[in-house]
Amino acid sequence: MTEPIISATDLSRDFVVHTGRGLRRRRSVTRAVADLAFTIEAGAAVGYIGANGAGKSTTIKMLTGILVPTSGRVRTCGLDPHRHRRELARRIGVVFGQRSQLWWDLPLSESYRALAAIHRLGPQALRARRDTLVERLDLGDFLETPVRQLSLGQRIRGEIAAALLHSPDLLILDEPTIGLDVLSKERLRQFLLEERATSDTTLLLTTHDMDDVQRLTDRIIVVDHGRMAYDGTLAGLVRRVGADRVIVVDLEENAAPLDDVAGTRLLGVEADGLRQRLAFTPGSTTAAAVLAQVSARASVRDLTIEEPDIEDVVRRLYASGA
């Protein structure tokens, strides 16, 4: 297939907001997405990032045909999403982290039977695909438990299996790891990596989690107030905004502010110098070099490294663009 799996051209979406009541009712237009243009090739893994209200969900709704663009053009899997919503639904799988596509009072197995039927999967195809997903997402223990009794982590795994049951060309995950504990997130990422390694499913992922982006995607698109703010690799973004890592050192005894360590910037001194925070840009120096320099000045009892979080990177990007 030569056509990209998603292509958006000058994509915009306005919302009409009414405020006040009666005669004082005012109509104002908010632009949720403005002139977005990007293409995603089949097989890519793209992180779609932005602050709350940046237009991520609006974009996803336009890509899946649940929302019509105010202007511009979008094609998903070679189709006009709004006009061919149902046909498109057979070729994509979507997980909205906050919504469920499972039947609340029935076990997962029943939902899968229903989804297989609406996706016209034969009994054998269903069994084969379901067994694979059950095994790899470890759903076996609760396949017959009503969905309402599942934990969040179990339910999300169930949702992802539901979205992948019909082996879609494109998998769209809208904040899939939201609310999950560290272990559940990690298992989910592991699964997604395996899934992408064994099939050529294209992945579009919105998330607030830096680790999701780092582990799962090879390209990120950042939106800010509906506008494209960045399109490229995560490393490129970090380079561009200089996302610093922070080394926090706990010292054995009080020390003078460590404001002369090469390649770092002193962020703060706590407890009379017992704890100091140094920021450094990956590439210009290394954690080991910083530690060696600090150790030369004072004896280090403990240290932690804080990775830049996605919020922080995005905030810097927003600030640099403004």
Place this chain on the structure above:
Amino acid sequence: MSALAVYAGLGWRRWSAYRSAAAAGAFTNSVFGLIKAAITMGAIGAAGGTLAGYDALTGATYAWLAQALIGPVNVFTWTELAERIRTGDIAIDLARPIDPQAGYLAADLGRAAFQLLPRGAPPLLVGALVTGLALPAEALPYLLGLVSVTLAVVVSFACRWLMNLAAFWLLELRGVTTLYLVASNLLCGLVVPVHWFPPWLATIAAWTPFPAMLQHPIDIIMGRADGPEAFILLGEQVAWAIGLLVIGRVVFEVGARKVVVQGG
């Protein structure tokens, strides 16, 4: 298996998951049946032994059949769809490769099929023991009755579907639901048979789909309407079912357009 058949199966299983609720519903229907049979028989006695063609036994039978059918036909409310519209979960329904109205109708027929026996049999059993039932001896009224009850479920679904669609435009549905509940329960013949209505109320009822939900199937099962008359009633039900489903489709399209094009 076709997707709609699977949806009907889902409807059945969703409701069969709550067995104690079905039992409680059947118990309530039976208790209210006792009260309604007594009042109906009392009214017929006060009218001199017959009232609009009902004697004490057929009057009681009417009350018991009504109690048996209100569960499966569901003349009460259902707000699942309105809830999904309000929360935005309707987007999930829109993003599925199945027609939403057909899917929900299939699931509702599955629900009705499940409820037919657990909600229908107990009131009839209590009725048979307490007042006796006047039911036809031949098979035809029951066969036509089954068709009529199925159509009644479709008409009831089509009405509830329309009522739920109000959620596309209204934030608060309690007013609409209450109005619907009062109108449907009175005009379908749940309180007293439609045949007892004064002419002006009977005229109003005849212009609504509500008698097609309860009065018609009961008339057919009891053999009050037989031969061509039964088929006229069935025809009326078909007309209401098709008409309301078509209106429901159009209104859904307009509502979905509001969500999809205007954005809620």
